[in-house]
Amino acid sequence: MVVESRALEADMNDAGAVLVSTLTLVDLAGSERVAKTGAEGIRMKEGTAINKSLLTLGNVINKLSEGAQAQGAHIPYRDSKLTRILQPSLGGNAKTSVICAITPALCHAEESHSTLRFACRAKRVVNNAVVNEVLSDAAVLKRQAHEIEELKNRLSASGMTAEVEEQI
Incomplete structure (x- = not known):
């Protein structure tokens, strides 16, 4: 069974x-x-x-x-x-x-x-x-957006945001 x-x-x-x-x-x-x-x-x-x-x-x-x-x-x-x-x-x-x-x-x-x-x-x-774990497309996008936001926050905290924002 x-x-x-x-x-x-x-x-x-x-x-x-x-x-x-x-x-x-x-x-x-x-x-x-x-x-x-x-x-x-x-x-x-x-x-x-x-x-x-x-x-x-x-x-x-x-x-x-x-x-x-x-x-x-x-x-x-x-x-x-x-x-x-x-x-x-x-x-x-x-x-x-x-x-x-x-x-x-x-x-x-x-x-x-x-x-x-x-x-x-x-x-x-x-x-x-x-x-x-099976992820829907929406869940994958949501996770990636969350990860991008976390990375931006870490960059901001390190003081490198101006240089990186120009490259983005």
């Missing part, structure tokens, strides 16, 4: 500025072995597709946790729909939290261990979140 929020800035200097944020919630299926689940037919096909998406997610997390994105290496986001959907949350401008659930049951020890290894790799992924 993806929730997008847009809020107008209250600051009068930024009339027309909109802050944009997105919340993405994903509940991933577990990665079980077909032999363990006893799935057949359609269930087996679904399980195979889920496992393929989870494998791709694991590959993306591996690359990101190794710093491949910073080195300009290819990150295989397009190898699955899941990783395409999660791309903004995984490797970019986002604050991301990953919650991994495991079971203490001994019969699922291998899957639990795999989940914990995934969690260790996921926590090494570094994102750089910044405020997403």
Whole structure:
């Protein structure tokens, strides 16, 4: 589920500025072995597709946790729909939290261990979140006019206004 929020800035200097944020919630299926689940037919096909998406997610997390994105290496986001959907949350401008659930049951020890290894790799992924601000043309002009006014005031305070005004 993806929730997008847009809020107008209250600051009068930024009339027309909109802050944009997105919340993405994903509940991933577990990665079980077909032999363990006893799935057949359609269930087996679904399980195979889920496992393929989870494998791709694991590959993306591996690359990101190794710093491949910073080195300009290819990150295989397009190898699955899941990783395409999660791309903004995984490797970019986002604050991301990953919650991994495991079971203490001994019969699922291998899957639990795999989940914990995934969690260790996921926590090494570094994102750089910044405020997403969309400005209207009017807001850009207003900001620039405000900046020009501030610069003029600074020039005035420094005593260089007469020379600069001639050049302007």
